Amino acid sequence: MLKGLLFDLDGVLTNSAKFHLTAWNNLAKELGITLNDAQLDSLRGISRMDSLELILKYGGQEDKYTEAEKEKFAAEKNSKFVEQVETMTPKDILPGIPELLADAKKQNLKMVIASASKNAPKILTRLGIMDEFDGIVDPATLHHGKPDPEIYEKAQEIAGLKADEVISFEDAKAGVESIKAAGQFAVGIGDKELLKEADYIVPTTADLKLSEIEKVFNEK
Ligand code: BG6
Ligand code: MG
Numbered sequence: 001m002l003k004g005l006l007f008d009l010d011g012v013l014t015n016s017a018k019f020h021l022t023a024w025n026n027l028a029k030e031l032g033i034t035l036n037d038a039q040l041d042s043l044r045g046i047s048r049m050d051s052l053e054l055i056l057k058y059g060g061q062e063d064k065y066t067e068a069e070k071e072k073f074a075a076e077k078n079s080k081f082v083e084q085v086e087t088m089t090p091k092d093i094l095p096g097i098p099e100l101l102a103d104a105k106k107q108n109l110k111m112v113i114a115s116a117s118k119n120a121p122k123i124l125t126r127l128g129i130m131d132e133f134d135g136i137v138d139p140a141t142l143h144h145g146k147p148d149p150e151i152y153e154k155a156q157e158i159a160g161l162k163a164d165e166v167i168s169f170e171d172a173k174a175g176v177e178s179i180k181a182a183g184q185f186a187v188g189i190g191d192k193e194l195l196k197e198a199d200y201i202v203p204t205t206a207d208l209k210l211s212e213i214e215k216v217f218n219e220k
Pocket of ligand 1: 020043044116118120172
């Protein structure tokens with residue numbers, strides 16, 4: 001029986017994913033690295049330092065910088081990202097999400113955030129939906145990033161539920177892989193081909209309807 005929903009944040013509840021990708025793309029350019037669309041998309045869901053390492057690898061620069069230099073690059077990217085976050089308001093909640101959260105509340109479902117972002121509390125506060133959630137996984141406590149199952153296992157533990165009692169929402173390929181590795185039901189939001197491991201896929205958040213998703217969940 002469905003008892004909880006676990007949510008990624010960037011690209012699911014709000015479109016902050018685009019701020020991350022723009023900030024990374026700009027940093028890559030400054031480092032003389034051109035990222036193609038697939039490389040840029042592969043950064044979705046990936047932690048800050050892992051994203052930087054991936055960009056340096058794509059540019060063949062994995063051994064070029066010291067740890068201190070890498071920390072500086074990541075901090076620069078983060079301050080650009082945070083500048084964008086500071087402009088966010090409740091209007092930036094993606095279409096369909098308010099209805100989904102309201103439907104979940106009506107059913108008394110537990111709701112937990114499973115985001116790799118250290119900025120998640122700040123973003124949720126800007127959106128005015130911090131209090132809607134029963135908990136947030138602290139990414140600083142994780143040993144492995146997505147696609148490892150750890151973050152979704154932790155979110156499930158915070159909710160106090162079993163894997164077959166939750167539905168988890170993601171826009172990232174690495175995120176869907178993390179959910180499936182945790183043995184949970186995955187809803188993918190975005191490209192059908194890219195997110196094909198998900199149990200239920202919609203092109204945008206506006207297409208999310210809890211009763212429809214639940215039907216498929218109950219058949220599994
Ligand atoms: C994820 C984003 O939610 O958080 C990634 O999809 C981002 O793009 C990651 O790199 C880490 O975010 P932050 O805010 O801690 O740098
Ligand atoms: Mg995401």
